[in-house]
Amino acid sequence: MNSTTENGISEILTEMSDMLGSGRFPHALLFETADAHAADIICRYTAAAALCTAGGRRPCGQCINCRKAQSGIHPDIITIEGTGARSLHVDDIRSIRQDAYIAPNEGQRKVYIIKNAGDMSQQSQNALLKVLEEPPEYVVFILTCGSRAELLDTVLSRVQIFTVNTNAVEEGSEDDAEISDGIIEALINRDEYSLLVTCSLMRTRRQAEGTTRRLYAVFSSALMMKYGGTGEKVCADIAAAFGVNKIRRICGVLEKARELIQTNINSTLFSVYLPASLAEAAMQ
Numbered sequence: 001m002n003s004t005t006e007n008g009i010s011e012i013l014t015e016m017s018d019m020l021g022s023g024r025f026p027h028a029l030l031f032e033t034a035d036a037h038a039a040d041i042i043c044r045y046t047a048a049a050a051l052c053t054a055g056g057r058r059p060c061g062q063c064i065n066c067r068k069a070q071s072g073i074h075p076d077i078i079t080i081e082g083t084g085a086r087s088l089h090v091d092d093i094r095s096i097r098q099d100a101y102i103a104p105n106e107g108q109r110k111v112y113i114i115k116n117a118g119d120m121s122q123q124s125q126n127a128l129l130k131v132l133e134e135p136p137e138y139v140v141f142i143l144t145c146g147s148r149a150e151l152l153d154t155v156l157s158r159v160q161i162f163t164v165n166t167n168a169v170e171e172g173s174e175d176d177a178e179i180s181d182g183i184i185e186a187l188i189n190r191d192e193y194s195l196l197v198t199c200s201l202m203r204t205r206r207q208a209e210g211t212t213r214r215l216y217a218v219f220s221s222a223l224m225m226k227y228g229g230t231g232e233k234v235c236a237d238i239a240a241a242f243g244v245n246k247i248r249r250i251c252g253v254l255e256k257a258r259e260l261i262q263t264n265i266n267s268t269l270f271s272v273y274l275p276a277s278l279a280e281a282a283m284q
């Protein structure tokens, strides 16, 4: 495996759901990030996705498995966390290994989260390797680390690696914030007309870029708030107004919009495209 993608948090969450939907979900994932908060959110989301029993896109955020995962009380999610170099002892890993062969309690899968996996001693990593090589079918391992250099090559070759780029979203100007706040308000109020009017205020490519970037940051944070993240008041408002799937669809529209700006889409065309696709994602 050992393939690597480098993406922002929201793109990684989308990829987790996509992989699950297409049946390509790996049995072992490694998230490489120095940001403990980002790691925490991604772990919760991915564990919820793995255990969600909804028919559509997972995690649905509503089924009993999702809710238990969100509140950190799902019996099939087992978390251990390193607290310093070599703090994850071989006995910790051996007990995970033994436990992995006992069928799940409630879910279809059993998820082991090993945070700061780089804190495993070499002996611990070798112990983990045994179960990574031939895991029971229902087992998913989610590892996090600050840098993949902390892990043995033999471990890295058994996990799918995702590098989390937490700098993907930067702050925009005040104008951009004003336009994006107007867009958010229109979306929350399901007001298609004021959505169209507010989007028409973006007159230049730079404004379109800044506004889209700001919207993407805010909606990503709102998505993360559904999984225990914190954020500005506006993110909380969005999280209260929309379900997980709608927020994710809106993030998808904004990702596409950012790509279109990169390809130099005409700004008039963009000011029509954006409200139409946002309305479709948020209001249907």
Ligand SMILES: [Zn+2]
Pocket (backbone or CB within 6 Å): 051, 052, 053, 054, 059, 060, 061, 062, 063, 064, 065, 066, 067
């Ligand atoms: Zn669910």
